[in-house]
Amino acid sequence: DVKVTQSSRYLVKRTGEKVFLECVQDMDHENMFWYRQDPGLGLRLIYFSYDVKMKEKGDIPEGYSVSREKKERFSLILESASTNQTSMYLCASTPGRSGNTIYFGEGSWLTVV
Amino acid sequence: TQLLEQSPQFLSIQEGENLTVYCNSSSVFSSLQWYRQEPGEGPVLLVTVVTGGEVKKLKRLTFQFGDARKDSSLHITAAQPGDTGLYLCAGRYSSASKIIFGSGTRLSIRP
Numbered sequence: 001d002v003k004v005t006q007s008s009r010y011l012v013k014r015t016g017e018k019v020f021l022e023c024v025q026d027m028d029h030e031n032m033f034w035y036r037q038d039p040g041l042g043l044r045l046i047y048f049s050y051d052v053k054m055k056e057k058g059d060i061p062e063g064y065s066v067s068r069e070k071k072e073r074f075s076l077i078l079e080s081a082s083t084n085q086t087s088m089y090l091c092a093s094t095p096g097r098s099g100n101t102i103y104f105g106e107g108s109w110l111t112v113v
Numbered sequence: 114t115q116l117l118e119q120s121p122q123f124l125s126i127q128e129g130e131n132l133t134v135y136c137n138s139s140s141v142f143s144s145l146q147w148y149r150q151e152p153g154e155g156p157v158l159l160v161t162v163v164t165g166g167e168v169k170k171l172k173r174l175t176f177q178f179g180d181a182r183k184d185s186s187l188h189i190t191a192a193q194p195g196d197t198g199l200y201l202c203a204g205r206y207s208s209a210s211k212i213i214f215g216s217g218t219r220l221s222i223r224p
Contacts, residue, residue: 042216104155
């Protein structure tokens, strides 16, 4: 079975803290993504990576950075968490070819207080 | 920002009725997918369409990709309470690996 694992299911952090969200996939996929999901806004792409050490900004990259040092791991970093970053974060991966299934992790619920 | 507009945003209908959800964009996609998401879980793939005009059926669900590959629809026949959930369309551009999602349609089927 394919697997995308997000390290934390629920987190509560204080404003200004640095937050790391980790994602690991075991399918040798080239592409990995970080989305945030908010009511009424659907899934919005934060960053994606199509290869190790490669990254591209999505639609809402402000306040976030990413790291992909190994093919199986894609980390999302909030340098200084703010309350408007309270959200559900979804990691996903897919093989390089178009039309392939996107596999999602279970999501990480982040609350910034 | 590239947009994928989904409508309606919310839909509450009686069991047994039919419904259609739409996904529209001004951009051309190399493929388009529909997902269903349950509360507290990640989205799960229902179908992928890649050819303009393509129609796929999954039991009572019919998916169509527009001829120009800019839009898609999901039609559910004789809706059942088990169809309740958040339905998301996702488009992939041929020029990049980027995938964008629609805003979602929250469907509620009343018994």
